[in-house]
Amino acid sequence: MNDKTNLFTWENARAILLWAALPLVAGLLIAAALFPQPKIGVIRLSTQIDPYSARDLLQQLDYVRQHPEIRAVVLVLDSPGGTVADTEAVYLEMLKLRKQTPIVASINLMAASGAYYLSVGTDYIFCKPTSDVGNIGVIGYTPYIPSLVDGIVSTGPYKLFGFERDQYVRQIEAVKQGFASAVKLGRGEALKAGMDEVLSGKLWPGMEAVRLGLADALGAESDAIEKAAQLAGVRNPKVVEIFPLAIVSAPTAYPFYGVSPEGLTLSTPAKAGLYLLYIPPSAPSAEK
């Protein structure tokens, strides 16, 4: 009886501590070290793609690259696109990151033009049934015809103007070829539509975009997170917003759109140049 009543002895406690608790704790510690809870990073683009928003995106992609616990990225898009070079800058960084980290796009209201360019740089594209998807193509503002300007001396006929008008149009076509190639490579065999249709510049509702193979599936942001986890081979991930982790300075507004003399923001860019941008038509006047 005494033996039964004295089961808890210091000797037993020491044995349990030595052979059970310590290994368990050590196992927990090593498990936490070996298998930390994976994270799915969420990067959001909710504005046009301009030098500032592109810089923010690049910083977030860089943050993901430097934090291996972020096992996959969901890129949430609601953007009409933007400048060509900024779009390409983000697209190229995304392709680099994708070699190590899966990226899934989740299109909300719109992924038009340059924003769609970014989405074809991901592994999988979700959209909503009525998301605006596509508008694949380039717009550019033709430069001025070169002329001499009194009071300004330049060292070449295009020094002041940068481009020769006719050549500029052809360069736009070359940019389009780059976009078209990105779509073909990004969508691969999933793409059902012919390139004539793809390059028509149309915006398609999400459900049509899926049918044409411009997107993979209809789904919510949570579906995108789930898909990203599957692609990364992780379960029960923690979802983290990358922006507050990666961006130290407060966001700065870039004067992307023009402003009318009356002070109204226009739907066209403030500066001439090349754009992968959707410019919505003006809404009918309420007075009409």
Added chain:
Amino acid sequence: MTLKNHLWVGFGLFLLPILFQAAHYTGLPQPRPTPQLPQYANFSIPEAPTPSASLAPAEVNHSGARVLIDINHQNSFQLLDVELFTRALAARGAAVEYYFVSDLDLRPLAERLKYADAFVLFSPYSLFEASEISALRDFVSQGGRLLVFADAYRGMQGYNGEFPDTVFSNLLLAPYGLSFAGNYVYNLAENDGNFRNVKLNSFAENVLTDGLKQVVFYGARSVNVTRGAALIRGDANLRSSLNDQGGELAVAGLDSSGNVAAIGSYTFMTPPFDQAADNARLIQNLAEFALGGERLPTLTNFPFVFTRPVSLVTAGNTQLTTETLTAVAGLQQTLRGINLPLSVAADTGSGDWLILGSFSDSELLNPYFDQFGVKFEEGGETVTIAGLGEISRAGNGVILLLPGLNHNALVLLADAPEDLVALINLAAYGDLSGCVIQENIGLCPVGSGGSFGGEATPTDGAAG
């Protein structure tokens, strides 16, 4: 428990959280494609179409011709845009005038068209008045050339989209079986660097398309041809922006008379687009077409019934008296005002003819009497003109106009020298509004006693 068992328990407890954690957070990654980078360096900028061979200088073979370009209907173009076209007209000796009614020039279109060889219209944005439409219809029916241009870049943007530059043009073109579509055409395959810069390779045979192998239109509207010929067509990939449908759309058409052309673009005339393919040749062809009408003058167009230097000759017993010469000098001044020299000659030669005569048999005049059915008796008091009946010779003058391909002849007939002087003076004033004009015959009261059936009223010309 033995030590060995303790070790197994300890090891198991050590592994348990690790396995749990691994199972909890790790799954099998799904396969995904390797990202592929577009080969940006391999994308080439499309080549520009090379200009066709240099053109021979235009021959100055249309001296005296005049082309009216409309700027009276809020036309959406700059003179600089079409300068290569106007230059091609000028190089052929034609004068280019602009039709614009203002306080400085109140002449209506009908007056301006009297002397024009062609009327050219670019992108109008206001209605043509009924009198203008009527004048243009008469002009075309007389062999005048009407060129109507639209351009896909000239639409006006409004709240509800584009208001195309075709609406008012189409009202003019409709009677000729031509119309512009309010679209732009595009070609995703055969283009010059951009889908809207369409290459066109199909041409109907015409002076407008002479020598063309390929032209490139930069922003063009399609032309519907219900009567006549489609002059320039695209291939099967040329499509309309309105419905994305195609099928060899036309961008230029000609009516069945061959005098009315509708061209769906003129940006191709503007440098540097004129240098693409055969565009420069098309500009020259357009000038040739504008000046190539066979417009025979009519008496209603007086004084613009002459197109060449004028030789004045007298027929029969008509004398160039002092009074006659004074009147002729006035007429010479009038013709000089429209760049036509008038010289007195002993006989008809090259150029146009002004024949002064009376109602008497003459070797020179008899063919005209026969042509117009003019019959009279020597010394009689009346003259009979086919279709007009019998009129009094006293106080009345008769004008006959016989246009021809080599020369136009204007015959002034009066019974008395003073009546002839009055008739010349009427012509010198350039105003036959006091005359009855029927086709190319004019009956003018020119003497104080002159009358048609005794009711005619003396005119200013008669007083002169």
